Amino acid sequence: MSRSRLAPGVEVVAVPGRGLAVRTPEGEFLTVRLGGVDEDVLLSLLTGGTTGPVDEEQARVVRAFEEAGYLADGPRHAPWPPARRDVLVLGDPVLTAPLAAHLAALGARPRTAPAPTASDGSPARIEDLLAGNPRAVVWCLDGPVPDGRWDAADRLPEHGVAWLRCHREGWQAYVEPLAVAPGDVTSAHVRSRRLAATPAHRELSAYWSGPRTSGAPAALSGPAATLLAALLADDLSRWATDTPAPAGLPARRRLRRVDLRTLTVTEHPVLPVPRVAPTPKRDG
Numbered sequence: 676m677s678r679s680r681l682a683p684g685v686e687v688v689a690v691p692g693r694g695l696a697v698r699t700p701e702g703e704f705l706t707v708r709l710g711g712v713d714e715d716v717l718l719s720l721l722t723g724g725t726t727g728p729v730d731e732e733q734a735r736v737v738r739a740f741e742e743a744g745y746l747a748d749g750p751r752h753a754p755w756p757p758a759r760r761d762v763l764v765l766g767d768p769v770l771t772a773p774l775a776a777h778l779a780a781l782g783a784r785p786r787t788a789p790a791p792t793a794s795d796g797s798p799a800r801i802e803d804l805l806a807g808n809p810r811a812v813v814w815c816l817d818g819p820v821p822d823g824r825w826d827a828a829d830r831l832p833e834h835g836v837a838w839l840r841c842h843r844e845g846w847q848a849y850v851e852p853l854a855v856a857p858g859d860v861t862s863a864h865v866r867s868r869r870l871a872a873t874p875a876h877r878e879l880s881a882y883w884s885g886p887r888t889s890g891a892p893a894a895l896s897g898p899a900a901t902l903l904a905a906l907l908a909d910d911l912s913r914w915a916t917d918t919p920a921p922a923g924l925p926a927r928r929r930l931r932r933v934d935l936r937t938l939t940v941t942e943h944p945v946l947p948v949p950r951v952a953p954t955p956k957r958d959g
């Protein structure tokens with residue numbers, strides 16, 4: 676069977692009495708104006724079944740599909756480059772296990788490890804995170820992020836290492852922006868932006884710091900963990916292969932909030948927080 680030339684998510688359907696229609700990746704239906712092109716011939720062209728010469732009218736219709744972005748440029752998944760294959764996956768196994776499986780299936784070489792801490796129990800050092808020379812670090816927490824836990828990891832982009840993370844707060848999970856270069860959005864920036872965006876900033880800060888009293892635990896379900904892992908793996912795969920996101924906000928400026936009860940994902944723009952200028956000294 677010939678490999679389809681249609682882009683992933685694009686489908687062509689024969690509508691009785693109306694001819695052909697295209698279902699776009701966004702779920703819209705568009706009518707195809709064939710002119711003098713036979714439907715079966717066009718379908719054969721779009722599915723790679725025709726390899727011989729095409730006439731001018733057939734080429735016109737196929738070119739319209741191409742200009743609209745409905746034809747595949749190449750393989751469905753670009754190969755994961757060897758130079759970006761080593762990925763360090765840290766955190767809680769309920770999230771790191773499905774994430775490592777996703778990454779391995781996409782061609783990465785994930786290495787899972789417990790979240791590192793210094794001997795005195797303080798957050799990890801940047802040297803610990805860079806051990807083994809990973810090209811990307813992903814850190815997943817099945818709970819809120821304690822103060823200072825990701826401070827060292829926020830410096831990873833300064834060392835040329837991509838930095839991605841997620842965490843859970845009750846029935847909400849947050850997939851933070853991918854940071855790949857100095858000046859990208861860090862976890863500290865996200866915390867500052869979230870505090871600035873809510874009138875309950877004191878309560879949110881106290882929630883992060885703990886202690887917290889709760890009843891029955893809001894356990895992370897298998898489908899929810901798989902969804903979070905898939906979102907993280909897709910971000911990393913697109914970074915590794917330089918593949919842009921199909922729509923929506925750029926991954927480096929996007930905070931995603933996942934409702935773990937309904938598995939609904941919402942996107943929110945987020946920017947780095949500028950450094951505060953120092954207070955000028957007074958004369959005298």
